[in-house]
Amino acid sequence: MTKYVGQSIKRKEDYRLVTGTGQFVGDIRMANMVEAVFVRSTHAHATIIGIDISEAQALEGVHAILTGKDIDGKIKPLVQFESHCALPPNLVEAINPTIHFCYEDVLAKNKVMYVGQPIAVVVAENRYVAEDAADLIKVKYETLPVVVDPFKSLEKGAPLIQEHLQSNIQSNFHVTTGNAVQSLKDANHILKARIKTPRVSSNPLETRGVVSTYENRTNQLHVYSSTQLPFEIRTYIARSLDLVEQQIRVTAPDVGGGFGPKGGVHPEEIMVPYLSKLMNRPVKWIEDRLEHMTSARHSRDQIHDVEVAYNRDGTILGIKDHFIIDSGAVNYFGLTCAYNSAYHLRGAYKIPNYDSTCQIVLTNKTPNVPFRGAGRPEVVFVMDRIIDMVARKLKMDPVEVMRKNMIQAEDMPYDQGILVKDGAQLIYDSGDYPAALDQGLKMVDYEGFREQQKKWKKQGKLVGVGISTYVEGTGAGPFESAYVTIDGSGQVVAYLGASPQGQGHETVFSQICADELMLSPNEITIRVGDTANLAFGAGTYASRSAVNAGSAIQIASAKLREKVLVVAAAMLEVKSSDLQMENGKAFVKTQPEKCVTYKEIAEAARPGNRCKVPAGMEPGLQVTHYFVPPTVTFSSSVHIAMVEVDKKTGFVELKGYSVVHDAGKVINPMIVDGQVQGGIAQGIGAALYEEIVYDEKGQLLTGSYMDYLLPTSMEIPTVEKSHQEFLSTRNPLGIKGVGEGGAISPPAAIANAVVDALDPLEIMINLLPISPSKLRNWIKEAERKQYKIEVG
16 A cells, blocks of 8 residues: 555655745735834843834824833743653653753843844835834844853853853753663773854745734734744743733745744743734834844854773773763753763764763854754764774774674663653664665775775875765654545545654655555645644644654544545445445445445535434544654664865865665665755755854854855765665554754764875864864864974
8 A cells, every 4th residue: 555655756845945935024015015124133142222213203104113111011931842852750860950040121121132033023014114214223232251162161250141041051960771881991991072053044045024914803913924833933922921822823835944943932922922912903024144143042062071991802891981061041941962972972882981961051143043954063073083083093984893892783672771861761763774884885995995095095186085984863753744635526535743844745755645545645735834723733843744644644544534434335335345446436345336436425424314424433534643663763874985185275065975774764865865965955055064163252243145155066975875675663653753853963974084185184073164274274283293302
């Protein structure tokens, strides 16, 4: 029954997206609509003494200007997102976390905590007038000491970011298994390193945007947002404005990329609905690119201090890690990234002794949230640099150290000895990591490359190869929903709680539904991104939609198939087991001409005296199913990068990139390949180009694409891809998530390749991005050490 699952059918949504007929928030126009512009803090830390709006208010076309004091007591502050922050009791017992409450006013009232924080909003006839008025608003500040370095933020006497707290440590926890301290005593060698991943921005094609309209007769808000989580937006608007959820409908139309920072809820998503209700007219706000760089939330920004115990043969006995996450001014997502990092660090390796402590630290920067990979790219960079460093210390090929420590296929299911964030035991459900490594090495002819590399280096050509591997917990709960129905015209329509930002939901979920109802995907209509469709929905993030929404629609469709057969059997006066379905009909297996169409079955299922639905079943052809995963599924991958380094300029050129990926059951290989390719593009950006930089006063120095470099298609090679397909044991189709995977390994693979290219120079790449200026300095430093004459 898998005619379409597994096929590379073309994406159904692409016609409207590539012909400009999609509808994004920016495309929405309504009669009587006004536009909003936010006034944002120019200081990283300051008390607001006063805000003078008189000159702006007098400008023709201005309808309203609100500051923090105007909404005091009317709009509640934003706080941590409970759906992401709640921890199960057994995890709390295991890691003993301390988590302090922190918050952000929707418009800052008394003080600002980061540059870009909204402090006032102007509503005007159009955006031009609103922008002009915003420029006329005068804010008087009294500056406060600024802290942007997380280590300085930890010092006694450091300025408090959230003043109700005793320190800037917002959270901490400790996770351990085995005895890492003893392993450090037992090992032949100990490696110590500080490894950093910088703060980055997500940069979707479509910036954020909100349109809200208020309907007086029904007392209803209809909010359009370029969000990943329409149901979460609904919940927080209700909570912040003291409304009930049924007064709010949230629609995510076509959304041009999310990557994580469009998850959660931003102040603008509360403020714009409030304004539309206050003014009783539609209000629109579209974020510009500078706002996105300063105010849309950032990510990564981790510093790990690791001690690694290893033996002469390359066996790693234990790792002791202490890491800090610079969370900026607010931590909205609790331990999401932090615990993701802690439980993923060991990846595909058997390292029995592990000890990790984490501190989440507040600073005067934009809040830090999950971004594609959410804590995994950071620790994969740590782990794979460890593998490479151990190998080079021992004069071994990194592949030997990988093989020495890798979990074997016969070890599956493999228990890593700690808990997943959902409280389940961390047990890898399926996979063959050594086979993936071998498959990858074969793809790049690793042995042949090593031979050729010697010749190239003798010619002065600095080429290198680097490998990274990861295991990723995907398909996180708590649930996902699907409502599948056959309407009176016989058309199948499926409604999903998970809404897309370019992933191809309409295509892949119609493939699953089509297989269950024996139709073609073109005969299935998928509706997504609207809280009016279902009572509950979670959203698209954390490589979860295919796993959870895919399972929900598969089970709902299977249940609907059974109901269709029961009704058809009553109509044809046969047993349902005598029936078969195909092309929108149910027919008797032995008499195909004896049949009824879906339209006729839907008519027969309508409530009334002629209803053919058996007693005990609801009339109509519709089924709702909420899929609750038992825990995450574990996808995995091997990435191999080949680079050439220009020693004079420090420029790194990618010569090739290959991937072996296990996403369990692949629903649509073409879409999976696209996900992997896109993720790798973001990973290459993280490896070589991207970094959010603040000065010591908390001013953003990388607020435009002149300063914040993104790779273009010219810098991204066509990735050679190969798949494994080890089915997950935790959902009916065997699916594992794939959305984030591509972005996880490139920094580690490319860093290892650069180190390899420059060998025997001892380059230590323990921070990103590997910019030409940094690499040139590292080369100079290594050359100085190489030729240094020791005296003593």
